[in-house]
Amino acid sequence: MVRARSEERRAEILRAALEVIAERGYRGATLGSVAERVGLTQQGLLHYFPTKEALLIAVLEERDRWDTSGGRDREGWRLDLLESLVEYNAMRPGIVQTFSALLGESITDEHPARAFFTERYTQVRANMAQVLRLEFGDRLPSGLSPERAAPLLTAMMDGLQYQWLLDPSAVDMPAAFRDFLHLLHGGEERP
Amino acid sequence: MVRARSEERRAEILRAALEVIAERGYRGATLGSVAERVGLTQQGLLHYFPTKEALLIAVLEERDRWDTSGGRDREGWRLDLLESLVEYNAMRPGIVQTFSALLGESITDEHPARAFFTERYTQVRANMAQVLRLEFGDRLPSGLSPERAAPLLTAMMDGLQYQWLLDPSAVDMPAAFRDFLHLLHGGEERP
DNA sequence: CGGAACCTACCGATCTACAGGTAGGTGGGT
DNA sequence: ACCCACCTACCTGTAGATCGGTAGGTTCCG
DSSP: OHHHHHHHHHHHHHHHHHHHHHHHHHHHOOHHHHHHHTTOOHHHHHHHSSSHHHHHHHHHHHHHHHHHHTTOBTTBOOHHHHHHHHHHHHTOHHHHHHHHHHHHHHTSTTOTTHHHHHHHHHHHHHHHHHHHHHHHTTSOTTSOOHHHHHHHHHHHHHHHHHHHHHOTTTOOHHHHHHHHHHHHTTOOSOO | OHHHHHHHHHHHHHHHHHHHHHHHHHHHOOHHHHHHHTTOOHHHHHHHSSSHHHHHHHHHHHHHHHHHHTTOBTTBOOHHHHHHHHHHHHTOHHHHHHHHHHHHHHTSTTOTTHHHHHHHHHHHHHHHHHHHHHHHTTSOTTSOOHHHHHHHHHHHHHHHHHHHHHOTTTOOHHHHHHHHHHHHTTOOSOO
């Protein structure tokens, strides 16, 4: 079955692209270096993905598929699952680095991932709000509405990732995130 | 006075570089486009900054000088000044975009700004801890120590910036930051 | 059963476009 | 006379993309 082999190849390429983007960002990544990693020439790679941008899109879509499937509930995340997600991320610097690099680049003008991230963050905030509503109802202990707290939750995850990627020994990402959740819960008891 | 003119030119170049980096990131920025913006040729620019990396370093150093001087107290920031800093930032998307883009890129391997950001974040966390200690003493209302809360404060500022840059209409950055400060203060009264 | 027609998965050569950087000037101000 | 602030010309490298193959397999038809 030739189809299967081909799909496998594509998957290999996507994985390699993920690595290279983590190491150098999208702009710094070259088709040649991705190709090399899977034992192809640059032209061979272009047989699977006609342009560099198409490759990026495929990477982003795969990510989308990934976190629209595993790790989620019927109606989204739950707060304790978020906590384990952060722990999980702390064990895969590669993936975190890829998407942090892409997020960073995406804010520049006309970046091909910009639309993707803009859209995705609206969606993530909505998800987060729902998670919070599920956990706290219409008001968090602090008095904040889930909708107001959602961007904070999102920002915390991203912000911690940057600090952690720059200097993993200086920031215990999962612990810090737990501290934040503790804050959302209203503080009080000593951690 | 030629000296003055020269310094002025350098400053112009730095400002232009800031803009171009905001638009395309460091890797995407070209010497030519920076030069063009100040009415020079690329080679004319290289007269002032011998390499692209030297220009970047100068940009980073200027930033360092900027926020080691203005906006600070003798012993660092105060919490309410941080709040106005965020408000101030919300009025200068350009600058925020430059440094968010650079932060994003800097996590990739061998990026010339990586050391700068790593070092700077250790320092920022220390500053933040001191701000918090000044405001709350050795325990925040939540029971967290200033040192544990410092990375959270830092992460929140960065994380909100990305969301805001991607979609300013979707996130009221200053308001969100105030919400977070409210959280640090222990919540309670309704905003 | 054999072969023409076609498809898939590539590779080599090559094009175009910049990009960063160097060498060696020129011209105006002091 | 000199030097600072530039410029022109140029070199080298690299990146993405196109073109035109070729080798191997698959399909279909007589």
